[in-house]
Amino acid sequence: MTSKRVWIKRLAFLSVVAMLVAACGGSDNDTTTTAAQDSPATTAATETTAATETTAATETTAATETTAATETTAAATGVVTISPAESIPTTFLPKCTNIPVFPQANDGAVEAAGELGSEEAAFVGPADCGDATGQIDFMANAVTQGVAAIMVSNNAGDELAPSAQAAADAGIPVVSWDSPIPSAEGESVFIAQVDFDETGTVMADMALEILGEDGGQFAVLSATPEAANQNAWIAAMEEVLAGPDYADLDLVDTVYGNDVAEDSLNQALALVDSYPDLELIMAPTTVGIVAAAQALTQEGLCDEVKVSGLGLPDEMREYTLSGCAPQFALWSFQDLGYLAYYVAYGLATGQIEAVEGQSFVAGRMGEYTIEADPTRDAGLRVLMGPFSVYDETNVGG
């Protein structure tokens, strides 16, 4: 960057010299002047008949400069490599702070901030995931603090939209990750961990695999009834279940453990009590799946009822090895936080724009493109992917 500036200074100086020379030389070379109106540097090079070595060198550089400039312009529509600019204050707002996946996501954001030479985002959020509207306060505080960007995993539905809109009105990009704002109001872009439709397919396939050819009854144990991501996944799964291959899978109920361990455990037990023929609990939340596996293990019911869904390998290992939770799936939350930070940083520093078709390179994770979110009526997304399905062969031990 510095060398570029130095060159510009030199070019400016030379062009002044060249103009002086031209003024002295009179108007005996009109054609060249006209041809060289593009840039002073070129004028300098062509007009100066008494071309010295320096001028020749300048000409080459001028050419290079022009090419470089063109490249930068092209990059706005092409692929931008998000690179260190300035250090910016940001807020990384999870659904709550007491579930392991969210600190993991924050680790990714911290890693990204380090690479970009920016200060770490403030990692703050409600103490309890059962508090669906608690994020509003944190959002408002971030706006008051005047942060450069907010990264949020929405724990409510559109209840967060007014505060996100307030942030947007204050010129603060709001990047949602993990769970979007359904109406996309106030949201710049959503970093989707996996394709929400794919989540439905993956869950339906795991259910089919576990229940076998003859099918059977299963139930969903979700997070809060408000959670936009879980609701979308369940809806996607129900769509897949309508297909002929899944005709024997009978989804009997959907219950909510509020992403609180105790509630989830009780809900899992209640499911087993209410549906004597239940063979599987599908929990699309890392809290619910562990609670369900724990409940069934404690009650000695693992032979009759299995558990599956989205879980953390660290937490699920023992239940997968014991056969209680034969299969589960997940993506890397650290990568998700990393990518969210890169996008937020890119937006806040003006390197990228939240528009469809914007491509960028986010550090170690490579190239992504902002696209219209097909899972919502409005809004943009960046799709991270992919899914990892874990079973006893790859869960580690």
Add this chain to the structure above:
Amino acid sequence: MRSWIRSHRWESLLALILIATIVGNTIMAPVYLGVGNIVNLFWLSIEKIIVAVAMAFVIINGEIDLSVASVMGFSAAVLATLHENAVVPFGIAIIIALVVAALAGLIQGLAVTKLGIPSLVVTLAGLIGFRGAARVLLEDGSVGDFPEWFDRLGQRTLVGPLPFGLILFLVLLALGWFVLERTAFGRKVYVTGNNPAVAKYSGINVEWLKLRLLVMSAVVAGVAGILFAARLGSVRGSLAEFYELDIITMVLLGGVSIFGGSGSMLGVALAMFTVLNIRNGMGLANVDGIIQTGVVGTLLIGSALVPNVIQRFRVRFPTVGRYEPDAAEP
């Protein structure tokens, strides 16, 4: 001044804590003192503090209303259901929702006054029942897309930097102070809270008084619920869940005795401001939610313990000014 402090020890202590909080916040976060932030600080908890004003009356009167948060959710759910099914114009729907809240208060009030069941039990049933009703109405879904003027009322400023809710709160607070401490009605609330039997024999219609207060509490809760719906832009069955805890603790922190008969609107106001400022300061200083809850919780435990400890201490050691620390505990 000195005599005021002597007769308002608790309020003075709260004022000191509040001042310390304000000073601390200003030092920690320069943005704290901005008009926008001060408005925000109230606005983010506006529903709770509105209900707390009415709750102060109920508790001073010697009763309690645990159902407020559920009534908030219920009235908002009624509004949302009417809106979703487009049964009546939105303005009428608001009135119906408020009437429903009043009826909720009336049922509870009658159970307390006519059946003689303690309000703790009646409103506990209300807490469960009205929350259940809200959930039945809305199931697991949310209802939004309210008229724009309604969202605007909850989300935008009305006069200068003040949103409608904050204006309503300030009016209610002033009105609450006036009625409680400057009118005959207020005196009756205190006297009844102190000793219902004495109140009865002095010619106060205790039942009528309690009934009116419980209905008023429910109506205010209904208003707050509707306001919350406007602020969020949508309603769920879980709206304002567990808010009764924060509301009651703010009133108690304000120096209102849980046994009734004492407390002041000034104390309650100071308690609200203190809690909100501490929360806001911690929020701006990026203190984690877990610690925020812990700090406010500690403050509330302290507020419940300290007056009682002082009281016991006084009873035990009447010559309080001259006691020797060594003799304090055997």
